[in-house]
Amino acid sequence: MRRIIAVSLLTLLTAGCSEEGWLAVTIEARGIAVPDELDELEVLVVASQTPSTEEGEAQTCRAGQASLPETGELELPTTVLVVPGDSEWRCVAFRVIGLRGGDEVIRTESLYCVSFETTSEAALSLDAACHTDHEPPACGPYEVCRSEDGVARCVPSDAGALFELPPSVDRRCDGR
Numbered sequence: 484m485r486r487i488i489a490v491s492l493l494t495l496l497t498a499g500c501s502e503e504g505w506l507a508v509t510i511e512a513r514g515i516a517v518p519d520e521l522d523e524l525e526v527l528v529v530a531s532q533t534p535s536t537e538e539g540e541a542q543t544c545r546a547g548q549a550s551l552p553e554t555g556e557l558e559l560p561t562t563v564l565v566v567p568g569d570s571e572w573r574c575v576a577f578r579v580i581g582l583r584g585g586d587e588v589i590r591t592e593s594l595y596c597v598s599f600e601t602t603s604e605a606a607l608s609l610d611a612a613c614h615t616d617h618e619p620p621a622c623g624p625y626e627v628c629r630s631e632d633g634v635a636r637c638v639p640s641d642a643g644a645l646f647e648l649p650p651s652v653d654r655r656c657d658g659r
């Protein structure tokens with residue numbers, strides 16, 4: 484069963500779609516037993532007008548966050564649907580933290596810059612090699628663990644800096 488939650492750049496929704504374009508990011512677990520090795524996800528979504536902080540002061544906003552599952556057991560894959568709001572946010576950063584018994588066991592993040600005039604799909608994987616049970620490398624600031632051919636490596640995060648910036652004027656993406 485595939486669950487879909489929706490994050491609007493206006494507000495966090497429980498379901499829905501848009502007449503405009505959207506971004507669907509499927510979160511999947513590779514080689515991780517759900518719910519034995521991973522029983523909860525924290526998903527944080529931040530939007531930005533620019534893909535990095537190097538282009539000047541990035542304008543960011545909190546698009547939404549969710550804890551999964553809302554009830555019952557965690558089921559993966561799950562899809563997060565991002566629909567546009569009434570603003571010019573074009574880059575969407577995802578941070579997914581996997582928990583077991585309330586303790587962090589895996590974390591990943593990625594940045595997607597899209598045109599919301601069309602629909603886009605992407606996948607974000609939680610790989611077993613990066614799970615704490617497999618003793619992944621300790622990644623530094625602005626790095627994230629990625630698995631290539633079953634080997635965990637720390638690579639630069641394309642989204643990390645956006646999560647470290649305070650949201651511009653501490654606002655949600657709808658300006659409230």
